[in-house]
Amino acid sequence: MIVEERQKIIAESVEGEVPGHKEMLSYGMGFFGVILVWTLVGTFLTFYYTDVAGISAGVVGTLMLVARLLDGVTDLGMGTLVDRTKSKHGKARPWILWMGIPFGISVVFLFAVPDIGSTGKIIYASITYILLILLYTSVSIPYKTLLGLMSQEPNKRSMLNIYTGIFTMLSTLLITILAEPVASAIGGTQGWTMVAGFCGLVIILTSFFAFRATTERAEVVSLDNPKTDIPLKITLKALFTNKYWLIITGYCVTAYTLNALLAGAGLYYTTYVFGNATIFSLIGFLLFLPTIIGFFFMAKLVKRFGKRNIALFVSILGIFGPLVKMIDPYSLVVFSAGTVIQGFGLLPIIMFLYAMINDTVEYGEWKHGIRTAGLVNSAASFGMKMGAGLGGALIGWSLAFGGYAGGLETQADSAMTVILALNIHIPLFLAIVQTILMWMYKLDEKYPQILADLQERNQ
Structure with missing residues (x-):
């Protein structure tokens, strides 16, 4: 049976799954603010610490990894908290409302390292960075969980992810292209603080808007005992025996490590290989060019071929990007061509990943009789953060190993x-x-068969 026929059968069997385009648009707009901050931190924080704040690359690398691993523990806690939340607004939506303002304020403090000596800077950076990623968890886990709660129907869920991808692309491009030129035009720490302030204001506004305009529909309960909280020990066992969650979490770690390198290390490349930091705006745009093109065709392609098959194809294509760059690493034209090809490998992160993660929720429910969307999303988010942390750590440690000194016009071989x-x-x-x-x-x-079985159980 072809993909379109299978999805049609599922759509006919799922009742009440009716998020319209306006609601899906609102959800995507909410994600705009989240990704705005994520991109700012993931792309520019390492460079800000080493070349603006004057913190050593080795210390930055260690901070990136330790803070992300610590945050991974809180991811699991936040996911469990979302699953156990009971309010008139649902399980995920209240957290989006409650935590938007603190999160927005924290990003401003992150990019405002005061000149208080080497030790003082390290302490300040550690506190503000850990605070930001903890608050990021309290907002991002509910956002990701909300996608699974808005609809179980796979086509709607894929469309939600595509809407999310549109705003992910827009926010990523906005920060990648404009953050460095704007910050440099203003100058020093003040420039980066102003950019962070803009991002903080956006996340506050978009969080409130997403809260007001979305609806939770799917239940997050045990099928056998729907009104009883499931012990954490049982939910964790169900999670770690969910093979597709394990695979997609491993994918998250790998993909986000790769993404962190392409974003965080790219500014060093344009600064010291091409001799012009502003070229990074061009490279950032080219990296997302395949995504921009893909948006015009992706909805139809997903219906025809399915998320996984498209994700696999573009991942294979993305491998050829670094191979092209190897032809002449010092040629901007060759490097740019390789960047475009490599950008195809980012398509699954932007367009499919959250939908695929939430698909593993149904697999876990089908296999164990327990539906824990918050825990699944938080655990997968741990993989994303660990990947981002590993990427940041690799950058910092590798630069320190190579004798990098921030702020110099030229670097050692x-x-x-x-x-x-x-x-x-x-x-x-x-x-x-x-x-x-x-x-x-x-x-x-x-x-399709998993969802049909679940529908039959619930009748």
Whole structure:
């Protein structure tokens, strides 16, 4: 049975799954603010710490990894908290309302490191960075969980993810292209603080808007005992025996490590290899060019071929990007061409990943009789954050190993070798691993029968 026929059968069997385009648009707009902050931090924070605030690269790398691993523990706690939340507004939506303002304020403090000496800067950076990622968790986990709660119907869920992808692309492009030029025009720490203030205001407004305009529909309960909280021990066991969640979480770690390298290390490449930091805006745009083009065709392609098959194809295509860059790493034209090709590997992150994560919720419910959307999303989010942390740590540690010194016009040959590896050789290895994991993810072909079984149980 072809994908379109399977999805039609599911759509006819699922009742009450009716998020309209206006609601899906509102959800996507809410994600705009979340990704705005995520991109600002993931792309520019390492460079801000080393070249603006004057913190050593090795310390920055350690901070990135330790803080992200600590945050991974809170991810699981936040997911459990969302699953156990009982309010008139639902389970996920209240957290979006409550935590939007603190999160928006925290990003401003993050990019406002005062000149209080080397030790003082490290302490300030550690406190504000850990605070930001904890607050990010309290907003992002409910957002991701809300996608699964708005609809179980796979086509609607895919459309929700595409709406999310549109605003993810727009916010990512906005920050990637404009953040560095605007911050440099204003100058110093004040420039980055102003950029962060804009992002903080946006997240406050979009969080409130998303809260007001969305509706939770799917129940997050045990099928056998719907009114009783499930013990954490049982839910964790169900989670770690969910093979497709394990695969997609491994994919999250790999893909976000790759994404962190392409974003965070790219500014060092344009600054010291091409000799012009502003070229990073062009490279950032080219990296997302395949995504911009893909939006015009993706909805029809998903209906015809399914999320996983498209994700696998573009992941394979993305492997050739670093190979093209190897032809002449010092040519802007060659590097730009490789960047465009490599950008295809980012398509699953932007367009399919959250829908695929939430599909594993149904698999876990089908296999164990327990539906814990918050825990599944928080655990997958841990993979994303660990990947982002590993990417940031690799950048900091590798630069320190190569003898990088922030703020210099030229770097030592060893530092330049490291910058090349961070932008070309390590991303090639990660792209191959990412493709293997996506090949292992074969839930799409089983999902129609799983959802039909779940509908039959609930009758």
